[in-house]
Amino acid sequence: MAEHETSANSDRWHLLTSASCGVNKISDTHHLQSLNMSYALVWLKRDLRWHDHEAFTQASKQGPIRCIYVIEPEMWLQPDAALQHFEFICESLQDLDEHLRSQGGQVEIHHGDMVTVLSAIWRDAPFIGMFSHEETGNGWTYSRDLKVADWCQHEGVPWHEFRQFGVVRGLKNRDLLQRKWERHMHMPQSNVEKLRFWRPAGLGSLTIHAPAHLKHNPPQRQLGGRKLALKTLHSFLHARSIGYRGGISSPLSAPDACSRLSAYLTYGCISMREVVQQTRDQLAQLPPQAARQRAGLTGFLSRLHWHCHFIQKLEIEPAIQWRNMHLGYDGLREQDFNVEYFEALKNARTGWPMVDACVVMLRETGWLNFRMRAMLVSVAAYPLWLHWRQVGDWLATQFLDYEPGIHWSQMQMQSGTTGINTTRVYNPIKQAQDHDPHGYFVKRWLPRMRHVPPAWIFQPWLIPLETAISSDKDIEIVPPVVDLATAMRDSKQRLHQRRQIPKVKGGKKEVIERHASRQKFNPNFKPLRQQNEDKQQLGFDF
Numbered sequence: 001m002a003e004h005e006t007s008a009n010s011d012r013w014h015l016l017t018s019a020s021c022g023v024n025k026i027s028d029t030h031h032l033q034s035l036n037m038s039y040a041l042v043w044l045k046r047d048l049r050w051h052d053h054e055a056f057t058q059a060s061k062q063g064p065i066r067c068i069y070v071i072e073p074e075m076w077l078q079p080d081a082a083l084q085h086f087e088f089i090c091e092s093l094q095d096l097d098e099h100l101r102s103q104g105g106q107v108e109i110h111h112g113d114m115v116t117v118l119s120a121i122w123r124d125a126p127f128i129g130m131f132s133h134e135e136t137g138n139g140w141t142y143s144r145d146l147k148v149a150d151w152c153q154h155e156g157v158p159w160h161e162f163r164q165f166g167v168v169r170g171l172k173n174r175d176l177l178q179r180k181w182e183r184h185m186h187m188p189q190s191n192v193e194k195l196r197f198w199r200p201a202g203l204g205s206l207t208i209h210a211p212a213h214l215k216h217n218p219p220q221r222q223l224g225g226r227k228l229a230l231k232t233l234h235s236f237l238h239a240r241s242i243g244y245r246g247g248i249s250s251p252l253s254a255p256d257a258c259s260r261l262s263a264y265l266t267y268g269c270i271s272m273r274e275v276v277q278q279t280r281d282q283l284a285q286l287p288p289q290a291a292r293q294r295a296g297l298t299g300f301l302s303r304l305h306w307h308c309h310f311i312q313k314l315e316i317e318p319a320i321q322w323r324n325m326h327l328g329y330d331g332l333r334e335q336d337f338n339v340e341y342f343e344a345l346k347n348a349r350t351g352w353p354m355v356d357a358c359v360v361m362l363r364e365t366g367w368l369n370f371r372m373r374a375m376l377v378s379v380a381a382y383p384l385w386l387h388w389r390q391v392g393d394w395l396a397t398q399f400l401d402y403e404p405g406i407h408w409s410q411m412q413m414q415s416g417t418t419g420i421n422t423t424r425v426y427n428p429i430k431q432a433q434d435h436d437p438h439g440y441f442v443k444r445w446l447p448r449m450r451h452v453p454p455a456w457i458f459q460p461w462l463i464p465l466e467t468a469i470s471s472d473k474d475i476e477i478v479p480p481v482v483d484l485a486t487a488m489r490d491s492k493q494r495l496h497q498r499r500q501i502p503k504v505k506g507g508k509k510e511v512i513e514r515h516a517s518r519q520k521f522n523p524n525f526k527p528l529r530q531q532n533e534d535k536q537q538l539g540f541d542f
């Protein structure tokens with residue numbers, strides 16, 4: 001498949017490297033210092049912390065640092081942007097700023113296009129070099145980074161980027177990913193005892209206004225900042241992880257049982273290495289009788305691997321934000337997008353109580369556990385037969401922890417367009433019976449279900465008319481948007497037919513080569529104990 005070859009060649013490292021090949025190395029900075037460049041510029045992106053921050057550490061070796069965050073209006077116009085992301089970033093910046101001020105520094109907030117801001121800073125007070133973390137972001141941040149690299153090359157400004165996670169830029173051989181991940185997580189956390197700062201003269205204060213068009217800030221979402229990230233990690237490692245194994249699938253127990261670290265990892269309020277090392281320390285200290293918690297923390301650690309494993313897919317192939325990972329699935333759903341079904345889903349009016357309750361919880365809190373996210377996407381992709389692109393943009397704005405690499409890979413995986421994963425079609429009625437047998441979750445998030453008698457809680461449309469009428473309470477029955485059994489059967493058939501096409505079968509090998517986990521095939525890799533919940537999330541069927 002010729003187009004596949006093109007996509008494999010268009011990995012972001014390739015483009016970034018060629019754009020920045022003229023950029024100076026750290027060792028080239030002496031001549032710049034002699035030109036009276038007296039500080040190193042730290043560009044904060046999605047790394048809003050002060051501890052284990054390689055950009056701070058390396059920049060401070062060069063001289064005093066100046067720390068900027070740039071609010072880029074165009075970034076916030078992208079369809080995956082939401083007010084909750086903006087607010088979470090502001091909270092995290094405030095926390096970071098407080099910390100830096102206690103050391104005599106601050107976070108400078110700038111507003112505008114990154115290259116324009118950089119040019120102005122450079123013109124007013126040239127710097128030794130720019131320091132930041134690598135970002136595997138959406139298509140917009142990727143092309144912004146290319147422009148920044150161009151600018152750096154043109155001006156002769158060294159731009160030093162450091163690894164943020166266990167994601168490897170320019171990875172030539174995916175077999176090495178596991179080893180490189182381990183090496184990164186084993187390295188000591190970087191910390192500078194006392195940072196020295198450079199402050200421009202005449203810095204005024206800036207009131208930050210959220211872009212007016214941005215919508216969606218769930219009233220019950222988690223708040224940003226490193227202090228809260230540490231508190232969340234502590235309560236998970238020392239108490240809540242007891243409920244992890246067995247507690248993460250039901251939306252009733254998951255909010256407590258899961259670590260709830262995702263948004264803090266997405267915005268870098270805490271480093272992945274810090275989380276991995278603290279988890280391993282805690283595991284080592286557990287007494288032998290703490291088997292349940294040990295199982296929980298082991299399962300948690302394997303998800304931290306997956307975090308990077310999934311982001312690596314977008315790092316290798318940025319186009320998976322827009323197009324099918326396996327091109328053989330092109331044209332499968334594109335022409336059938338039913339706007340009414342999509343509206344029903346977004347407005348919690350599909351009629352399936354578990355689905356609608358999840359949409360409301362997400363709207364109110366910005367978070368859902370993995371299984372319920374997978375169920376939402378599966379319902380969108382199969383019975384409603386909606387393409388993952390539009391659904392993915394909507395969900396990106398709903399998830400506080402929106403991490404493009406995980407998000408788009410999961411959107412495709414749950415929609416069956418990777419071509420390499422087990423097709424998992426979640427039945428929303430069965431999910432409700434398994435994970436909310438008494439209907440507590442559904443009643444909590446869907447007021448219209450509160451007075452539906454238990455016998456009809458999973459399928460309220462079956463309630464006899466006379467029962468509904470005779471009830472003295474308000475009962476609103478939303479009929480299912482499609483007949484579930486028929487729609488599921490038809491959609492599975494359509495997917496199955498596509499899978500049987502020889503060209504589609506043949507294209508699978510290439511996707512495996514590029515994106516699949518090598519854990520099964522690497523003789524040196526010692527797999528973590530694969531438990532049931534793990535298998536439900538990964539489990540490649542090749």
Ligand SMILES: Cc1cc2nc3c(=O)[nH]c(=O)nc-3n(C[C@H](O)[C@H](O)[C@H](O)COP(=O)(O)OP(=O)(O)OC[C@H]3O[C@@H](n4cnc5c(N)ncnc54)[C@H](O)[C@@H]3O)c2cc1C
Binds near residue numbers: 258373374402404
């Ligand atoms: C359609 C879909 C979209 C998703 N989008 C995102 C997203 O944008 N951002 C995001 O962080 N997670 C995403 N996930 C994965 C998962 O649902 C969340 O990471 C998890 O629910 C976050 O809660 P937690 O931190 O308490 O998770 P925990 O279970 O405590 O896991 C700890 C960490 O491991 C990582 N992780 C957990 N599960 C997965 C997984 N299946 N794949 C990759 N990494 C994982 C996350 O970084 C998470 O914070 C998505 C899942 C689906 C099905």
